[in-house]
Amino acid sequence: MATSHSRLVPPSRGTVTALRKCLMDADYTVDGVTGLLGEVAHRALLRDVSVPGMRALAGHRGPLATLTRLWPLQSGVPLAEAEQALPGLVEPLAAAGLLIRSGEAVRALADVRPYGDDTSDWWVACDLTPGLDGGSRRIGTDHVLGISPASTTLAQLAVRDPVGRALDLGTGCGVQSLHLATHAAEVVATDVNERALAMAAITAALSDVDFELRAGSLYAPVAGEQFDLVVTNPPFVVSPVGGERLVYRDSGLPGDEVVRRIVTGAPSVLAPGGWCQVLANWAHVGGQPWESRIAEWVTGTGCDAWVVQRELLDPAEYAQMWLADAGLAGAPGWAAAYDAWLGWFADQGIEGIGMGWLSLRRTERDEPVVVIEDFPYEIEQPLGVHVRGWGRRVDLLASADDDVMLSARPVRADDVVQETYGPPGAADPERIVLRRQRGVRRARSVDTVVAALVGACDGELTTGQIVDAVAALLDAEAAVLRADTLPILRELVAEGWLDF
Numbered sequence: 043m044a045t046s047h048s049r050l051v052p053p054s055r056g057t058v059t060a061l062r063k064c065l066m067d068a069d070y071t072v073d074g075v076t077g078l079l080g081e082v083a084h085r086a087l088l089r090d091v092s093v094p095g096m097r098a099l100a101g102h103r104g105p106l107a108t109l110t111r112l113w114p115l116q117s118g119v120p121l122a123e124a125e126q127a128l129p130g131l132v133e134p135l136a137a138a139g140l141l142i143r144s145g146e147a148v149r150a151l152a153d154v155r156p157y158g159d160d161t162s163d164w165w166v167a168c169d170l171t172p173g174l175d176g177g178s179r180r181i182g183t184d185h186v187l188g189i190s191p192a193s194t195t196l197a198q199l200a201v202r203d204p205v206g207r208a209l210d211l212g213t214g215c216g217v218q219s220l221h222l223a224t225h226a227a228e229v230v231a232t233d234v235n236e237r238a239l240a241m242a243a244i245t246a247a248l249s250d251v252d253f254e255l256r257a258g259s260l261y262a263p264v265a266g267e268q269f270d271l272v273v274t275n276p277p278f279v280v281s282p283v284g285g286e287r288l289v290y291r292d293s294g295l296p297g298d299e300v301v302r303r304i305v306t307g308a309p310s311v312l313a314p315g316g317w318c319q320v321l322a323n324w325a326h327v328g329g330q331p332w333e334s335r336i337a338e339w340v341t342g343t344g345c346d347a348w349v350v351q352r353e354l355l356d357p358a359e360y361a362q363m364w365l366a367d368a369g370l371a372g373a374p375g376w377a378a379a380y381d382a383w384l385g386w387f388a389d390q391g392i393e394g395i396g397m398g399w400l401s402l403r404r405t406e407r408d409e410p411v412v413v414i415e416d417f418p419y420e421i422e423q424p425l426g427v428h429v430r431g432w433g434r435r436v437d438l439l440a441s442a443d444d445d446v447m448l449s450a451r452p453v454r455a456d457d458v459v460q461e462t463y464g465p466p467g468a469a470d471p472e473r474i475v476l477r478r479q480r481g482v483r484r485a486r487s488v489d490t491v492v493a494a495l496v497g498a499c500d501g502e503l504t505t506g507q508i509v510d511a512v513a514a515l516l517d518a519e520a521a522v523l524r525a526d527t528l529p530i531l532r533e534l535v536a537e538g539w540l541d542f
């Protein structure tokens with residue numbers, strides 16, 4: 043059985059405003075807390091260990107130390123110190139279910155974490171991190187997850203253009219909406235979990251950020267509306283229906299159906315030109331190439347799409363990982379639950395589970411551009427700027443015929459390096475690899491023609507002039523080399539090696 047939470051009663055606006063002031067006055071910010079804890083203790087907390095943090099705070103008194111003990115370190119603090127850090131707020135926050143007073147000590151029942159981007163200090167309300175210091179990881183079915191690695195991946199993947207309307211589907215603690223509000227005039231955040239909506243409301247008020255909260259499943263709360271950007275980190279765990287449902291990760295739909303519904307439903311809420319960006323897991327079923335399954339979902343949308351699989355787990359790895367996430371590792375019933383999950387995978391013909399992301403864009407072209415690829419290698423975040431660049435170059439290529447391509451004066455991306463392989467001292471390399479240093483750090487094996495082409499693209503010469511010069515050097519027929527190079531040139535632009 044999962045544990046259950048204290049009831050969360052949204053605190054009054056006045057209480058949240060007063061709390062915000064206390065947090066700001068104490069410098070309870072990302073920088074303030076990290077500075078107080080130090081790097082070692084900060085990193086330990088990211089590994090769910092508070093001991094180095096408690097040591098770092100030994101001898102420290104005052105509001106910042108108290109708030110850091112209370113929330114990130116989840117430790118009891120003396121009532122007098124809590125009152126000093128949160129004057130007049132201990133009782134109302136206890137009534138709201140965020141704190142509990144027991145005798146002369148106060149503890150947190152829910153988390154209030156500092157968070158931020160380059161320009162803003164925010165605070166996020168969510169449930170306490172389970173399993174701190176090796177404690178139980180069992181959580182309530184309506185547990186509201188804090189900022190997870192998946193949250194930050196999505197936040198960095200999102201295209202951050204100034205837009206009119208943005209949708210945060212499955213808002214949880216409200217983290218995506220904080221980011222959306224920095225570049226969208228209007229943000230709508232939805233969730234099926236009332237506790238999540240209550241936490242997100244606290245997050246919004248504490249951070250002094252406006253977003254509209256709506257209850258409901260998938261696109262139902264926004265039916266008939268249009269958005270320029272939809273971001274979602276949905277409950278994508280590929281699992282059988284039935285049994286305990288942790289709403290932050292289990293959709294209640296079988297397998298990867300929730301992702302299919304989000305993808306196929308995207309055009310119904312996307313404004314022309316709008317992006318829908320989804321973090322997802324998907325099943326590899328019965329020998330069918332995973333790409334073709336995803337392509338079926340995407341193709342029906344009429345959107346351009348760039349889908350990246352970052353990781354592939356086998357069924358046993360996957361079930362084990364999520365059973366541990368639910369705090370079931372080593373618990374009674376673990377083996378039976380593991381066995382049942384594997385049995386369900388086998389019945390469904392699921393041979394692996396892919397993890398990655400999808401970026402769809404409603405472009406309404408006759409032939410949408412769909413790229414579905416495996417990229418398990420290191421990347422550099424944030425990727426949002428590269429996703430936007432991909433969309434722009436797809437538009438460019440769609441309107442460029444061969445003459446335009448040959449008369450373009452492309453510029454090589456400034457992070458391209460060339461690696462050559464071969465025996466030391468050899469005059470000619472056996473293999474040439476071009477490698478990008480940023481974003482999706484692609485590598486591409488090329489021949490001398492393509493290496494020369496990319497090398498010469500500095501915005502001065504046209505691609506036609508460059509190819510003709512290479513043809514002359516190699517004693518090749520210019521027209522033939524042009525024809526052979528054109529499709530590669532398009533790929534080089536699509537992948538961002540060259541741009542114009």
Ligand SMILES: C[S@@+](CC[C@H](N)C(=O)[O-])C[C@H]1O[C@@H](n2cnc3c(N)ncnc32)[C@H](O)[C@@H]1O
Pocket residue numbers: 187188189190192193196211212213214215216217218232233234235238258259260275276277289290291292293
């Ligand atoms: C993995 S959490 C993501 C939370 C947050 N957006 C983030 O990026 O960290 C998934 C969220 O989706 C919500 N959710 C679950 N089923 C849903 C549904 N059918 N429709 C909308 N939201 C749902 C959960 O309650 C949870 O808050």
